[in-house]
Amino acid sequence: MSEELEAREIAAEQAYVDEVYVQLEASTRSARALAAEGRNRGKLEHEGGLVERDAMVFQAAKRIAQLDAAHEGLVFGRLDLDPAIDAQPRYIGRIGVRNEDRDVLLIDWRAPAAGVFYQATAATPSGVVRRRVLRSLHRTVVGVEDELLDDQVETDLPIVGEGALMAQLSRARDRSMHSIVATIQAEQDQAIRAPGKGVVSISGGPGTGKTVVALHRAAFLLYSDRRRYEGGGVLVVGPSGVFMRYIERVLPSLGETAVALRSLGEVVGGVRATRHDEPAVADVKGATRMAELLRRTARQHAPGAPTSFRIYWRDETIVLDPGLLGRLRRQLMSQGRRNRQLPRVAKTLLDAMWRQVTGERGRERGREAFDDDMLGHEGFVEFASAWWPPLDAQTVFGWLRDPELLARVGEGVLTREEQLLLTKSWAATSGPGELSIEDVPLLDELRYALGDVPQRSDDERDLDETGLLEGGAVDLQELTTISERDYAPGGLRWSPPTHRIEDDGYAHVLIDEAQDLTPMQWRMVGRRGRTASWTIVGDPAQSSWPDAPEAAAARAEALEGKELHEFHLSTNYRNSAEIYAFAADYARRVGLDADLPDAVRRTGEVPVVVGPVDDLEAAVREAVTTVAGRVEGTVGIVVPVARRSEVNAWLASWPEHATDAAGARAAVDSSVTPSGEDRIVVLTGLDTKGLEFDGIVVVSPQEIEDESATGRATLYVVLTRATQLLTTVG
Numbered sequence: 260m261s262e263e264l265e266a267r268e269i270a271a272e273q274a275y276v277d278e279v280y281v282q283l284e285a286s287t288r289s290a291r292a293l294a295a296e297g298r299n300r301g302k303l304e305h306e307g308g309l310v311e312r313d314a315m316v317f318q319a320a321k322r323i324a325q326l327d328a329a330h331e332g333l334v335f336g337r338l339d340l341d342p343a344i345d346a347q348p349r350y351i352g353r354i355g356v357r358n359e360d361r362d363v364l365l366i367d368w369r370a371p372a373a374g375v376f377y378q379a380t381a382a383t384p385s386g387v388v389r390r391r392v393l394r395s396l397h398r399t400v401v402g403v404e405d406e407l408l409d410d411q412v413e414t415d416l417p418i419v420g421e422g423a424l425m426a427q428l429s430r431a432r433d434r435s436m437h438s439i440v441a442t443i444q445a446e447q448d449q450a451i452r453a454p455g456k457g458v459v460s461i462s463g464g465p466g467t468g469k470t471v472v473a474l475h476r477a478a479f480l481l482y483s484d485r486r487r488y489e490g491g492g493v494l495v496v497g498p499s500g501v502f503m504r505y506i507e508r509v510l511p512s513l514g515e516t517a518v519a520l521r522s523l524g525e526v527v528g529g530v531r532a533t534r535h536d537e538p539a540v541a542d543v544k545g546a547t548r549m550a551e552l553l554r555r556t557a558r559q560h561a562p563g564a565p566t567s568f569r570i571y572w573r574d575e576t577i578v579l580d581p582g583l584l585g586r587l588r589r590q591l592m593s594q595g596r597r598n599r600q601l602p603r604v605a606k607t608l609l610d611a612m613w614r615q616v617t618g619e620r621g622r623e624r625g626r627e628a629f630d631d632d633m634l635g636h637e638g639f640v641e642f643a644s645a646w647w648p649p650l651d652a653q654t655v656f657g658w659l660r661d662p663e664l665l666a667r668v669g670e671g672v673l674t675r676e677e678q679l680l681l682t683k684s685w686a687a688t689s690g691p692g693e694l695s696i697e698d699v700p701l702l703d704e705l706r707y708a709l710g711d712v713p714q715r716s717d718d719e720r721d722l723d724e725t726g727l728l729e730g731g732a733v734d735l736q737e738l739t740t741i742s743e744r745d746y747a748p749g750g751l752r753w754s755p756p757t758h759r760i761e762d763d764g765y766a767h768v769l770i771d772e773a774q775d776l777t778p779m780q781w782r783m784v785g786r787r788g789r790t791a792s793w794t795i796v797g798d799p800a801q802s803s804w805p806d807a808p809e810a811a812a813a814r815a816e817a818l819e820g821k822e823l824h825e826f827h828l829s830t831n832y833r834n835s836a837e838i839y840a841f842a843a844d845y846a847r848r849v850g851l852d853a854d855l856p857d858a859v860r861r862t863g864e865v866p867v868v869v870g871p872v873d874d875l876e877a878a879v880r881e882a883v884t885t886v887a888g889r890v891e892g893t894v895g896i897v898v899p900v901a902r903r904s905e906v907n908a909w910l911a912s913w914p915e916h917a918t919d920a921a922g923a924r925a926a927v928d929s930s931v932t933p934s935g936e937d938r939i940v941v942l943t944g945l946d947t948k949g950l951e952f953d954g955i956v957v958v959s960p961q962e963i964e965d966e967s968a969t970g971r972a973t974l975y976v977v978l979t980r981a982t983q984l985l986t987t988v989g
């Protein structure tokens with residue numbers, strides 16, 4: 260097959276692609292003009308349909324335009340059908356484009372009409388004779404890859420190229436995951452296009468595309484029901500900040516930005532944790548038992564709050580003693596979340612106090628006068644406010660630093676040793692900024708147990724008065740939400756908070772690396788998806804949570820009542836066949852019950868095992884230099900947690916040229932702050948979850964294995980991260 264033929268085909272495709280871009284620019288201009296005009300005339304309503312549609316094209320085009328040249332082009336696919344069905348070729352792209360007569364120039368890859376591009380095979384061509392993938396650099400077509408699907412149909416279509424998938428799989432890896440729109444495989448397509456109902460669960464071994472498929476599914480859902488998902492929000496949760504940065508470009512490259520990408524440490528609004536606890540501590544913090552401990556904590560008497568109150572009124576002494584106050588506290592708690600009771604506090608106290616008024620003078624004055632007197636009494640007001648202060652979750656979480664309080668709420672829940680572990684872990688931190696990833700679900704649990712902190716009403720008049728018990732001034736009829744009604748009757752002092760627990764929910768929740776969620780993390784994400792549809796992605800063999808049945812129960816509870824649709828992916832697209840054979844062999848040897856996919860790409864490069872070595876640093880340096888010199892893309896140095904600073908120090912001390920063999924810049928401790936230019940990064944085993952590198956150097960694999968109860972699964976994850984070269988040094 261001649262180069263000339265290929266050049267001719269490329270030129271022909273380029274002409275079509277140019278036409279699409281010209282049209283896209285024209286539609287963008289007219290959409291912008293139309294939207295501006297609509298706004299000016301205040302007539303958006305009338306022209307709504309057209310404006311909305313074109314504005315969408317405009318938005319999508321804007322997002323696409325923001326992509327840099329490294330990303331694949333707008334037009335990536337072409338279908339030639341049996342001429343008896345349609346003589347015109349059909350083009351598939353990242354978004355749909357029409358010309359001014361509204362004829363389709365480009366079919367959005369998510370549209371039903373594009374489905375056949377992914378589903379047609381030689382066995383069932385579905386009318387497709389030739390499938391062509393266009394490889395582009397920005398606007399320039401650089402190659403075409405064809406597949407002949409139906410050789411029974413008489414046509415003169417030339418067949419060019421080596422196969423798009425292999426070309427895509429062999430590319431050098433950079434710092435971000437790329438979209439796979441051009442080469443989505445049939446089994447992946449089914450999971451992507453599954454209807455947005457209930458729970459779609461996608462399983463499969465390492466490198467089978469679970470993450471990338473899930474992200475394309477998010478884009479598909481936004482396309483298929485934009486109102487629902489853009490309005491309600493889509494939450495994508497992944498294991499770490501590094502991972503979120505790795506995947507963040509995929510959705511914008513598909514024209515979607517309306518998605519919240521959060522690592523597990525960032526799921527709760529306003530909190531950002533990036534540090535993991537050591538495994539023994541993490542195991543305690545993640546267990547379901549913690550929910551009971553936190554429920555008890557949220558009901559504790561606020562440390563430092565007054566425990567009794569005494570006042571003299573109309574010849575009588577009225578006493579609120581610790582026992583009575585304890586009963587009143589429980590009574591209030593039984594009515595709902597702690598902070599929600601704020602408007603009821605004064606009345607509850609006054610009821611109990613009024614019952615103690617038995618003398619004639621007092622009874623004659625009456626209840627109303629009693630209430631007025633008390634609410635005008637500074638001592639009482641101060642007591643009431645201090646006895647039942649509004650409490651935020653951070654404050655209450657801080658109570659747990661007190662070993663005595665922890666022992667009280669932990670009784671029967673945690674062993675003495677477990678309590679000590681927690682105390683030690685919290686003593687090492689000094690404030691809310693230092694929460695660990697494992698602390699975040701605990702904080703969330705408290706948020707829900709306490710209820711949101713209401714805001715003090717800013718009405719000056721009320722602030723002068725007690726405000727603890729005021730009624731009548733607000734007409735209940737005017738209050739529209741349940742929450743407003745809740746806060747109104749007892750006290751004008753309190754109004755609903757600006758961010759509410761009720762606002763936490765999303766229309767779709769997508770969980771990646773789901774096998775790693777602890778029971779407490781399942782509870783946290785579950786709260787955000789009570790009414791949502793879900794996509795859950797994971798591989799149990801890669802799990803770092805030791806108690807699988809407990810996590811499964813928490814997951815079932817989070818998804819309660821939702822229909823389950825299961826999809827399984829069976830081909831490993833990441834690792835070379837040689838690397839995956841090595842990893843699968845390890846999984847079998849150590850008895851991991853692993854789902855072993857087929858790896859399809861051969862490189863002839865078998866993994867290298869170095870050791871045992873005397874000088875670990877020298878051996879690692881040699882391995883890193885060799886690997887970095889032989890691959891074009893990223894290199895990961897994976898280390899045991901305990902050796903992280905040591906290896907970082909080595910890296911910093913090596914002369915530039917050692918790692919600079921092929922223009923590789925090393926990032927010191929880049930798992931915390933990776934930078935776009937670094938090609939070499941140091942990571943711990945857990946940090947590598949979900950990521951991939953051209954080359955991997957594993958430092959002391961045995962130590963990684965011994966580090967935690969699930970060390971073997973972690974090492975299996977590490978061994979499945981490389982696309983080209985793998986070396987272990989021990």
Ligand SMILES: Nc1ncnc2c1ncn2[C@@H]1O[C@H](COP(=O)(O)OP(=O)(O)OP(=O)(O)O)[C@@H](O)[C@H]1O
Binds near residue numbers: 437798950
């Ligand atoms: N259809 C495809 N075409 C091209 N590349 C693909 C395809 N499917 C997957 N890949 C590539 O394979 C690699 C692995 O994909 P991904 O990270 O989504 O796998 P995973 O199943 O989530 O892996 P793991 O569970 O090991 O983290 C990525 O580089 C991805 O782009």
